[in-house]
Amino acid sequence: MADKNEKLKILLEHLIKHNTDHALEIKEMAATAEELGFGDAGKLLVQGSNEMNLSNDTLKKALDLIVKGM
Incomplete structure (x- = not known):
């Protein structure tokens, strides 16, 4: 169970960073579009x-x- 918890935590952390990077790229695209x-x-x-x-x-x-539940 601990392995699944850690995997879920790592995947969420990765997804959050990934989304943050893409959100910044989209803002740059917005500036270009304008x-x-x-x-x-x-x-x-x-x-x-x-x-x-x-x-x-x-x-x-x-x-x-x-994280609090781990």
Whole structure:
């Protein structure tokens, strides 16, 4: 059971970092879209990045519960 707990913890940590990296990339894409005159698309990309960060907040809460239970 401890091995599964540790694996779950590691996978969540990886996913959170992965999402964080992608959220930053999406914000960069938003800036590029806006520079190219695609303002509406840029706004949607920013929104998507923000939503990814909100999702990460939820994943972090789940991770905290898992770590506390280990």
